[in-house]
Amino acid sequence: MDESEPARADLVVVNAGEVITCLPRGDDRLGRIPDGIVAVAGERIVGVGTSDEVARRVDLSGATPLDAGGGIVAPGFVDPHTHVVFGGSRVEEYAATVGGSLELFRAGHTTGILATVEMTRAATVEELTDSAAARIEAMAVHGTTTVESKTGYGLTPECELKMLEVNRRLDEAMAVDVISTFLGAHAIPEGMTAGRYTDQVVAEMIPRVAEAGLADFCDVYCDEGYFSAEQSRRILEAGLDAGLAAKIHADAYSDHGGARVAAELGAVSADHLNHTGRGDMQALAERGVVGVLMPGLDFAVAHPRPFDARAMIDAGITIALATDLCPGCWLESQQLVMALAARLYGIPADDALLAVTVGGARALALDDRGALAPGLLADLQIWDAGTHLDLVYKLGRNAVVTVVKRGRVQVMEPVEAMT
Ligand SMILES: [Zn+2]
Structure with missing residues (x-):
């Protein structure tokens, strides 16, 4: 100037x-x-x-x-971890989980991520765009101006690319900026093994996603029953080679080595971190990996193991807070996330505010906002x-x-x- x-x-x-x-x-x-x-x-x-x-x-x-x-x-607010694009709703399932009748509900229905996969595959680009736009509008009403949006309810090359196209349309049509993340490895599709699906994500999906230019990040769900640390590393390395920065769902329900993979690869963020030990926290801090914490998700699923925010802050990890808006945690307000973070996890209000602003921006490698x-x-x-x-x-x-x-x-x- x-x-x-x-x-x-x-x-x-x-x-x-x-x-x-x-x-x-x-x-x-x-x-x-x-x-x-x-x-x-x-x-x-x-x-x-x-x-x-x-x-x-x-x-x-x-x-x-x-x-x-x-x-x-x-x-x-910058909301750096959401699954805002999805077909349908899982309201009946959620009601069953809180009412203690989930087993009964499961007898007649597909549940969890795979239930949303069915509904997302059945929805058109326009339907997915309209329903996500209504949620993003609600997020904006609550002060959010940048939203990350993950795929992961397609689990086929075609449906994952459909979700990325929805992200592109949302970013173009809405005032809120929509940052696009490819999460093909969100779950193992029916009829596949984790190993075979990892091969497909690496060999077929990541090249097509990179060629389409529709994602900034590659993410993977590293946990028991999902993808191993070794499979997660292969997927994130393939993403990095294709120009997609790395994010990882790490240690949410078990210590599965996800945080270590994040530190070794220099991921932009490691998200969840409920089971992350002190040594891995130190490694995340040293590599400058942002820790994305989601108290709303843990609230919605009545998570048995709280993440240790105090230890992460003491270790020197930059903390971000996110809604994790998804069919299992329909949460649109970063203000409520701040309140939960403060009361349930002892994150001081000042830190909570920094975590939904500058922290959120760092979790998306954005230095022009927050x-x-x-x-x-x-x-x-x-x-x-x-x-x-x-x-x-x-x-x-x-x-x-x-x-x-x-x-x-x-x-x-x-x-x-x-x-
Ligand atoms: Zn997630």
């Missing part, structure tokens, strides 16, 4: 009780600025600070004011809240009144009822 010409803002967020930048300012890790303003030009932030600080560097004369009403201005600073995307939200602590205190309440995505103030439609 030319230093002699002040940047001209076209939007300026004013009348905030506080701007939380989520970047260190003095000794405040959250970088809070009382009475701060945020100036935006196009889709980028050009100024953040007190009005005097910003006015020295930015021409605000032509900027449209956006009144924060005395509330808090914060970065838009915080408020000149040059970053103007992805921000305004909360009707006196303090960010309200987000872990007022349970189930949506604090968001306004969302700005890439510099555009979003008109928040009530979420349409799904058919």
Whole structure:
């Protein structure tokens, strides 16, 4: 930027009780600025600070004011782990799990991932796009401005590519950015072994996915009954060779070596980590692998083993929090994720906020969002809240009144009822 010409803002967020930048300012890790303003030009932030600080560097004369009403201005949430694209719903199954009648339900129905695979295979691209769009709209209403979306309910080359095409359409059609992850190795399809399916993922699917250019990441479900550490390594290495950065579902239900694979390969993130030991935490920290934690999923499945967030933070792992929105955990709000993380896992509110903003961005290797600073995307939200602590205190309440995505103030439609 030319230093002699002040940047001209076209939007300026004013009348905030506080701007939380989520970047260190003095000794405040959250970088809070009382009475701060945020100036935006196009889709980028050009100024953040007190009005005097910003006015020295930015021409605000032509900027449209956006009144924060005395509330808090914060970065838009980044949700770095979701399975938001899927056919149908598993509401009856979920009700059976909480009602204690799952065994009875199982006698007459396919359940779990394979039930969703059936419904996803039967759905058209348009149906999958419409149903996921309604969920992403609800996420945006709750402050999320970037969503990762995994495949993994196709489990054939054709249906996995269909899901990737849905991701592409969602990213194109929606204000929220949709980051696409290929998770062909989400489960073992019926009639296959893990070994044979691994061969197919490596030899056939990853090359086709890479050629189509429809994914940024390759992911694998490494656990008992899914893919072994060795199979996971083969899949992620094939992805890396094809230009897909690595993510892994690791140690959710057993210590299956997933975190070690993540550290050895330098994966961008290792997700779940319920059974990860101290040595593996150290390895993740040393390789800069982000730990993605999903308290909502553990809540929805009544997970018997809580992840040890405190130990991970102490080990120096960068923590991200995600909804893990999927048919088994229909959770659209990163605010509720923060509240669960704080109460159930002892993650302090400040850390929880950093984990849904900068942490989420790091879990997607995105350095242009997750915080408020000149040059970053103007992805921000305004909360009707006196303090960010309200987000872990007022349970189930949506604090968001306004969302700005890439510099555009979003008109928040009530979420349409799904058919
Ligand atoms: Zn997942």
